[in-house]
Amino acid sequence: MPAHPPKKTPSGRSPVAVARRALAAWHRVAPLVRTSRLKLTLLVVCSLLAGLAEAGLLAVVGAIAGALSHGSDQVTVGVGPASMSASVTVMILAGVVGAVVRGALQVLLAFLPASMSAQAVADLRRRLFDAFVAAGWPVKATERDGHFQSLMTTHVNAASFAIINIGTGISVSLVFLTLLVSAFVLSLPAALLLTVASAGIFMLLRPLARRLRRHAAALSAENIEYSKGVQEVVLMAEETEVFGTSRSYLDSFHRLIDGIRQPMLRTRFLAQAVPSLYQSVALLLLVLALGVISVIGLDQLATLAAVVLILLRALTYGQQIQTSVTALDERLPFMHRLADAIERYRSQPRQDGERPLPDRIDRVAMRGVHYAYDGGQDVLRNVTFTVSRGETIGVAGPSGAGKSSLIQLLLRLRTPARGTVEVNGTDVRAFRREDWQRRVAYVPQTPQLIWGTVAENIRFYRPHLTQEQLEAAARRAQIHDDIMSWPQGYDTIVGQRASAVSGGQRQRLCLARALADDPEILVLDEPTSALDVRSEALVKGSLHDLKGTITMFLVGHRLSTLSFCDRIMVVAGGCLDAFAPPAELSATNPFFREVTELTRRQTSA
Numbered sequence: 362m363p364a365h366p367p368k369k370t371p372s373g374r375s376p377v378a379v380a381r382r383a384l385a386a387w388h389r390v391a392p393l394v395r396t397s398r399l400k401l402t403l404l405v406v407c408s409l410l411a412g413l414a415e416a417g418l419l420a421v422v423g424a425i426a427g428a429l430s431h432g433s434d435q436v437t438v439g440v441g442p443a444s445m446s447a448s449v450t451v452m453i454l455a456g457v458v459g460a461v462v463r464g465a466l467q468v469l470l471a472f473l474p475a476s477m478s479a480q481a482v483a484d485l486r487r488r489l490f491d492a493f494v495a496a497g498w499p500v501k502a503t504e505r506d507g508h509f510q511s512l513m514t515t516h517v518n519a520a521s522f523a524i525i526n527i528g529t530g531i532s533v534s535l536v537f538l539t540l541l542v543s544a545f546v547l548s549l550p551a552a553l554l555l556t557v558a559s560a561g562i563f564m565l566l567r568p569l570a571r572r573l574r575r576h577a578a579a580l581s582a583e584n585i586e587y588s589k590g591v592q593e594v595v596l597m598a599e600e601t602e603v604f605g606t607s608r609s610y611l612d613s614f615h616r617l618i619d620g621i622r623q624p625m626l627r628t629r630f631l632a633q634a635v636p637s638l639y640q641s642v643a644l645l646l647l648v649l650a651l652g653v654i655s656v657i658g659l660d661q662l663a664t665l666a667a668v669v670l671i672l673l674r675a676l677t678y679g680q681q682i683q684t685s686v687t688a689l690d691e692r693l694p695f696m697h698r699l700a701d702a703i704e705r706y707r708s709q710p711r712q713d714g715e716r717p718l719p720d721r722i723d724r725v726a727m728r729g730v731h732y733a734y735d736g737g738q739d740v741l742r743n744v745t746f747t748v749s750r751g752e753t754i755g756v757a758g759p760s761g762a763g764k765s766s767l768i769q770l771l772l773r774l775r776t777p778a779r780g781t782v783e784v785n786g787t788d789v790r791a792f793r794r795e796d797w798q799r800r801v802a803y804v805p806q807t808p809q810l811i812w813g814t815v816a817e818n819i820r821f822y823r824p825h826l827t828q829e830q831l832e833a834a835a836r837r838a839q840i841h842d843d844i845m846s847w848p849q850g851y852d853t854i855v856g857q858r859a860s861a862v863s864g865g866q867r868q869r870l871c872l873a874r875a876l877a878d879d880p881e882i883l884v885l886d887e888p889t890s891a892l893d894v895r896s897e898a899l900v901k902g903s904l905h906d907l908k909g910t911i912t913m914f915l916v917g918h919r920l921s922t923l924s925f926c927d928r929i930m931v932v933a934g935g936c937l938d939a940f941a942p943p944a945e946l947s948a949t950n951p952f953f954r955e956v957t958e959l960t961r962r963q964t965s966a
């Protein structure tokens with residue numbers, strides 16, 4: 362759910378509505394171009410200069426044409442009541458200079474939006490990534506699969522084009538206005554007459570333009586659905602490989618593809634057709650100009666030619682404004698989603714403390730801890746225990762009892778709703794998270810490998826770890842011999858889908874990762890549940906060797922995994938039902954007795 366309802370983009374095509382939409386777009390884009398203020402100012406100045414250069418050039422061209430048609434070698438450019446005369450040669454030279462200046466300004470005007478866009482994309486990706494990384498675990502844990510990838514790629518790309526559209530939009534609007542003002546300055550009556558006439562014709566095209574905008578919005582929505590679908594194709598590749606690609610699976614994806622076809626056809630068609638119609642309007646304007654000439658006579662031919670040329674160019678820019686607004690309409694939903702995501706990540710930052718962690722962690726405890734997900738019912742209730750340094754603790758209990766939730770509180774991934782997690786008698790929230798992360802290690806139930814070498818996987822972005830430390834950790838995790846048997850040893854490339862690494866090897870590689878920085882507390886979530894017998898024996902061997910040297914918390918469904926623990930917590934219905942050595946639990950705890958009996962029967966069957 363977004364942090365707040367998505368802001369609705371104002372609709373309509375009246376100048377007020379377009380201005381409101383442009384403002385809404387600007388509201389979204391402004392934070393992205395904050396670092397490019399100088400470029401933005403340069404864009405405005407260059408646009409005004411380009412408009413003036415173009416208007417001047419067209420006025421000179423019109424005046425030269427007028428002079429040549431009269432057989433005169435003196436060219437007069439009239440600006441309102443004032444006028445300026447020079448020879449044809451001087452005017453042609455002035456025209457060449459004007460054309461070169463305008464060309465140079467246009468190159469700059471193409472460069473500036475591109476440069477602002479590239480800068481904004483880098484800034485946006487950094488902000489998004491930093492916000493995600495700094496967000497608390499509850500936000501990350503609820504992130505939909507593939508959503509973050511989509512934000513960082515598709516959405517950011519759309520935003521980059523939106524910035525180009527905004528830059529181009531600002532530039533062409535200013536050139537358009539400058540040309541319009543120039544036409545009025547040159548000849549008020551001619552400009553007024555032609556503007557009113559063309560505005561009337563444009564009104565006739567408004568329904569088409571409105572339709573184009575509607576289809577563009579529909580296309581944008583379909584594109585977002587489509588990209589979600591594509592993400593799932595890869596994400597679910599293994600499952601569909603196993604379950605098979607049924608007719609309904611194929612049909613559902615084909616429907617996504619077909620859903621885009623109609624809005625795309627309509628948008629692309631209208632995007633082509635509308636500009637052509639605008640060009641037809643321009644031709645109509647020419648015919649109209651001939652009519653005006655016949656009414657006001659040939660005396661003012663030069664000025665009139667300049668006004669017609671300038672207004673024709675202004676029309677082209679008007680059309681570009683239209684194109685920019687349509688493209689922005691397509692891209693704004695992506696920008697709203699990006700802004701919502703950043704807001705959501707930032708709204709729940711990771712909690713941190715200020716005090717350094719004590720040199721020795723002698724005791725870890727929970728006191729009256731309650732926890733509930735998203736304001737729901739308590740899934741942990743009044744959990745209280747103390748564990749001493751070097752103890753090996755098992756965490757057992759039925760499925761859904763709250764074992765993983767308890768472990769997540771211990772890892773500081775989540776914060777208790779009530780009660781405290783304590784270290785040496787002090788609330789753990791008081792201590793720096795960075796210290797906690799360094800001295801508390803974790804091996805999740807399904808550990809993940811990054812795409813990189815074995816050494817990079819064990820080091821896991823901790824550059825201070827030496828090769829010797831990596832190898833020592835690999836030995837403790839009983840994976841060193843396997844690594845040495847691989848062709849490139851510690852330089853062998855592995856990855857999440859690399860077939861060279863078995864499930865058991867992956868588990869032991871991740872155990873080596875956890876051990877590499879000599880943690881004082883090690884938390885393992887079901888470390889052997891998905892392993893073959895040999896891998897399970899190897900992992901168990903490692904854990905036996907670690908016993909007593911490190912404080913260990915071991916979540917396990919199979920009691921065989923927990924049999925070597927000093928004490929076992931039995932979590933049931935969110936409460937700590939029992940906490941005692943395995944032998945004592947066998948005699949006193951019903952859950953423990955039942956599971957022991959079931960395991961015994963399975964083994965003897």
Ligand SMILES: Nc1ncnc2c1ncn2[C@@H]1O[C@H](COP(=O)(O)OP(=O)(O)OP(=O)(O)O)[C@@H](O)[C@H]1O
Pocket residue numbers: 502734740758759760761762763764765766767
């Ligand atoms: N992210 C979540 N949002 C909402 N409820 C959750 C979430 N994660 C777990 N729960 C609920 O909290 C309760 C405890 O779940 P938890 O995963 O801690 O149990 P568990 O003992 O580890 O289970 P299992 O052995 O099956 O992994 C369950 O009722 C579960 O549905």
